[in-house]
Amino acid sequence: MARPALTEWYSYVQIVTVEIPLVQPWDREQILGHVGPVVPLLHDAAEDATQKARGYFDGLSLTDAEQRDPYLYAHLVRYHVGRFLDAHGQDPQMDKRWLANSGVAFRYGWTDIRFLKSLAGRLPAPGRSMVKRAFYHQDISTPIWDFDAENARSLVLVNLVITWDVDYLGNLYQLVAYSPSAGGLSQDSVRWHWAQPLAHPATTYAPPPPEPTEAGEDLDISDDDRADEAGDTGEADAG
Amino acid sequence: MIFGARVKEARDLRSLTQSQLAEMVGVDHSTIAYIEADRIKELRPELIEGIAEAMSLPVAFFEDGEDIDFPAGSLLFRARLDMLKREEAEAKAWGSVIYRRVRPLVNRLRVPPVTLPRLSGVTPDEAAAYTRASLGLSHDGPIPHLINAIERAGVLVLAMPIQLPRRDAYSAWVGSDALRPVIVLVNGVPGDRQRFSVAHELGHLVMHQSRPLRIKEIESEAGLFAEALLMPEVGISTDLEPPLTLTRLATLKPKWGVSIQALVRRARHLDLITKRQYTYLFEQIGKRGWRTHEPDNLAIQAERPRAVRKMIEVIYGDAPDYRKVAQDMRLFPHQAKQLVEAHADRSQLPPRGAVGEPRIIEFRKPTLIERN
Numbered sequence: 001m002a003r004p005a006l007t008e009w010y011s012y013v014q015i016v017t018v019e020i021p022l023v024q025p026w027d028r029e030q031i032l033g034h035v036g037p038v039v040p041l042l043h044d045a046a047e048d049a050t051q052k053a054r055g056y057f058d059g060l061s062l063t064d065a066e067q068r069d070p071y072l073y074a075h076l077v078r079y080h081v082g083r084f085l086d087a088h089g090q091d092p093q094m095d096k097r098w099l100a101n102s103g104v105a106f107r108y109g110w111t112d113i114r115f116l117k118s119l120a121g122r123l124p125a126p127g128r129s130m131v132k133r134a135f136y137h138q139d140i141s142t143p144i145w146d147f148d149a150e151n152a153r154s155l156v157l158v159n160l161v162i163t164w165d166v167d168y169l170g171n172l173y174q175l176v177a178y179s180p181s182a183g184g185l186s187q188d189s190v191r192w193h194w195a196q197p198l199a200h201p202a203t204t205y206a207p208p209p210p211e212p213t214e215a216g217e218d219l220d221i222s223d224d225d226r227a228d229e230a231g232d233t234g235e236a237d238a239g
Numbered sequence: 240m241i242f243g244a245r246v247k248e249a250r251d252l253r254s255l256t257q258s259q260l261a262e263m264v265g266v267d268h269s270t271i272a273y274i275e276a277d278r279i280k281e282l283r284p285e286l287i288e289g290i291a292e293a294m295s296l297p298v299a300f301f302e303d304g305e306d307i308d309f310p311a312g313s314l315l316f317r318a319r320l321d322m323l324k325r326e327e328a329e330a331k332a333w334g335s336v337i338y339r340r341v342r343p344l345v346n347r348l349r350v351p352p353v354t355l356p357r358l359s360g361v362t363p364d365e366a367a368a369y370t371r372a373s374l375g376l377s378h379d380g381p382i383p384h385l386i387n388a389i390e391r392a393g394v395l396v397l398a399m400p401i402q403l404p405r406r407d408a409y410s411a412w413v414g415s416d417a418l419r420p421v422i423v424l425v426n427g428v429p430g431d432r433q434r435f436s437v438a439h440e441l442g443h444l445v446m447h448q449s450r451p452l453r454i455k456e457i458e459s460e461a462g463l464f465a466e467a468l469l470m471p472e473v474g475i476s477t478d479l480e481p482p483l484t485l486t487r488l489a490t491l492k493p494k495w496g497v498s499i500q501a502l503v504r505r506a507r508h509l510d511l512i513t514k515r516q517y518t519y520l521f522e523q524i525g526k527r528g529w530r531t532h533e534p535d536n537l538a539i540q541a542e543r544p545r546a547v548r549k550m551i552e553v554i555y556g557d558a559p560d561y562r563k564v565a566q567d568m569r570l571f572p573h574q575a576k577q578l579v580e581a582h583a584d585r586s587q588l589p590p591r592g593a594v595g596e597p598r599i600i601e602f603r604k605p606t607l608i609e610r611n
Contacts, residue, residue: 021328043484043486044486047523051484055519171522173526201486202485202534205493218588219545221553
């Protein structure tokens with residue numbers, strides 16, 4: 001095949017304009033506003049998963065001496081959260097993926113989110129995993145060949161961790177969003193730009209306002225001199 | 240001349256003991272007992288005025304000697320369970336006082352005929368489905384304005400201007416032949432609880448006229464009736480399908496106009512969730528403090544009955560002269576105004592199409608229920 005002339009090469013060049021928001025990991029309001037639509041789904045998933053994980057252990061009828069295995073409990077919760085998101089996460093901005101040990105992560109718009117069990121109410125350390133450490137350090141690089149210019153789905157600007165907490169019975173207690181900034185082997189090494197407990201959707205849900213309609217018919221009550229034909233009321237005339 | 244029954248009624252309204260009233264008017268306790276038993280024929284005018292003043296009521300209030308048939312009705316059911324005698328008497332007195340003032344209006348005017356059924360030998364679910372049909376409501380959808388629907392079926396709904404800690408409403412069939420259903424509402428109850436209580440009382444009116452059941456059974460039946468009326472199985476089953484979480488229940492509360500807790504109970508009674516899931520959900524509700532106070536953003540607006548105010552408007556005009564109303568009602572003008580304005584005015588009517596039209600349905604077989 002003959003090599004194309006220079007002028008013909010120009011015809012392959014496309015100018016692509018993608019609007020990239022100017023967001024930094026410390027922009028709490030902007031990030032929370034962006035992930036807001038997915039919070040009810042996460043709560044829903046976590047509530048359903050904790051119910052199912054509890055149900056598993058309650059089904060075993062453990063004796064008092066036998067403790068609920070916390071690792072299996074957490075594993076079951078992650079597994080059921082993942083399944084719930086697979087079944088109900090229909091949002092086109094959402095792209096869920098499984099991690100090792102039934103771990104759950106997903107991209108939502110320009111955020112990459114990991115769903116982790118809190119460590120006694122705190123953001124857990126990434127440990128030895130270099131991938132996790134890079135995630136905590138907001139070490140984001142989108143390879144140009146991954147860049148999907150059509151909808152910019154592969155463009156990640158911020159990494160987030162959403163932790164889940166349960167009470168001693170195993171009921172979901174709260175979800176907290178963290179924008180991590182650093183983390184290593186020990187818990188002391190963990191840093192974050194901000195942390196925000198996510199209000200339960202039931203406390204923020206705004207029911208749709210009723211559609212304005214014409215006022216209804218008033219009750220059929222009229223002055224009829226006598227109420228003989230009005231139906232048998234059974235009441236003596238006192239008037 | 241004043242009547243002892245009115246003194247007792249007024250004392251119950253004010254939640255006073257005979258001794259307290261006696262002390263207020265400067266007589267001994269036995270004098271009040273004698274007055275209430277009509278055993279003192281002539282009373283000193285100063286004493287009559289003293290009693291009226293102590294009760295903050297006009298003397299005319301005590302001069303009404305007419306008997307009305309206003310039974311305690313469902314107060315007898317729940318009263319023995321958790322209600323104090325004093326509160327029971329107060330609730331009964333308010334209902335009686337309001338009904339006494341409304342009854343002449345009902346007799347004078349053309350009012351909606353009673354189409355509410357009285358059933359026996361049916362389950363709460365069947366009774367609720369039948370009641371829905373007779374109220375002209377769909378067999379499967381939410382009821383947007385329950386009180387308006389039952390007022391159209393001839394139920395007289397009276398609003399008490401007071402709050403009671405252990406009671407939201409009570410009901411009775413009143414009149415000499417017990418042919419008029421009445422529900423008395425307590426003020427200040429959240430909308431979801433109010434609607435459930437009204438539905439519960441409707442259950443008593445429809446099902447519990449002469450059934451020799453124990454109080455707990457009666458209450459349980461009325462509760463199941465209320466659930467089935469507000470959340471019919473055929474309509475709500477899809478909404479309550481698992482997975483059922485608090486997040487989803489929050490979206491269902493405004494749709495059905497019932498509390499999150501009522502939705503969970505309904506899901507359990509319909510066997511849509513296991514006993515274990517029911518427990519988990521109630522633990523989560525308790526943990527978040529929603530057993531006593533569900534989130535404010537999900538609050539359901541309380542409904543207000545309309546009929547009493549409409550009757551006043553028909554007789555006294557849209558802007559009634561409350562001096563005249565009060566005179567006829569044997570109350571002070573501000574009391575008459577308070578009583579009337581506890582009920583809805585025209586602007587507070589539910590929107591067009593929000594309620595059905597009551598229908599008279601002959602009751603034959605509970606299983607063959609005519610639908611709208």
